[in-house]
Amino acid sequence: MQEKVDLTHFEQFGGRMYFLMILTIVSLILAIIAIFIEFVVIIVAIIHIIIFFTFLSALGDIKKAGQELNNENLLAFHSKIILGLILLIIGWIFMALGWIGIGIQLFLIRAITPTIIIPITIIVIAVILIIIAAILTIQAWGRLQTFFENNMTMFPGDICEDAKKGAKYLKIAAILEITIILNFIGPILKIIGYNKLASLSHVR
Template sequence: MSNTVVNNEFTVFGKRMNVIAILTLLSFILGIIGAFVAVIGIIALVFSFIIIIYFLLVLGNIKRAGKELNNNELLAFTPRFLIGTIIRFVGQVLWSIGWFSIVDLWILVVIGVVLIIVGSILRFMAWGGLQTFFKTNSQLFPADISFKGASGSKLCKIATILDMTIILSFIGEILRIIGYFRLAWTKNLVGGAVQPIYQPAAPQPTPTPVSSTATPKFCPSCGSSIVSGAKFCPNCGSEIN
């Protein structure tokens, strides 16, 4: 595993997520204005297409990082998110046609709702997997970035649940934008090294004290010189302890 490759992929991922967050925020604001001014609505639609392009690039970053780390959560993110987004989009189109059609096409509304739910579940699983990745692999990033990544993924995951409603989808879009900005924190990995996995140091053995076997070199009674290992003084006959 190359930490440099993973670091670079997540750095680029963060930069692109920052662009997506800004464009999503602008598109959200312009979309509201566009309900009253048609030209503004067209600009918001253009932003939406740019966001799609950037998301395709982001999926590439996650996929390459997943291969480098051999991580199942990252590898599963791309197919789940991509397929879920396509299914959800088709569901929204069918729902709109059935709901606003002059002819009674309730079957399209039902199919559309089912597809929206299925697509949202897949997107929920994708963001949930990314959240799990940041939590279980926090040692790969600085503490603030791993926290922002996990919390940003969680907000995007909650937003997918709110997407299945009509009233709360407005709140879901706000949570999604906040989540995008938090995920963009990985761009701050520039110039920083990926933290190595912590390994506890092996305990060092306690040194065994060496007992002294030295014997006196002089007699304690008369002070005469004695041979090492002798038990009695050759001069006075005193016992050497």
């Protein structure tokens, strides 16, 4: 790790983190506006799609860096985030199917039959998948934080310290997002975390 390494992938990752920070700020502002102007919800949805694919691109940068450095923490960060995203998507699909099943029972059949156990079971499975996805995300950001802690000399100036703090903020955000009461703090910490990680765009 003490040898000179190509920091291009980290630089690209940092640039995407800056873009994610801007998009997250804009989406939060528009989400508030959407309370009063309904069609803005469509714009917010589009922004979230852009955020999703930008984040996937950033993960690709980290995966390439992990492969070049043969670093377990970077590769684990990538794999845990990807697995978490897959489980999260499946979880929300199951959640929707479960509530649709309950809705059919209550509003179409207009009676609660023993078969209602099926959609309830699907919802329980969905909750379990979403919780597992959250745990994987927390572990992933912890791995990225550990990477920066172990490689402070790889990056110039205070960049590594900022990046370490960024990963820490995003880990805390992931923890808060699985709660109900403190969920609203998550996006704020995400913005701070993305901003800190964006310092990697200045590694060269």
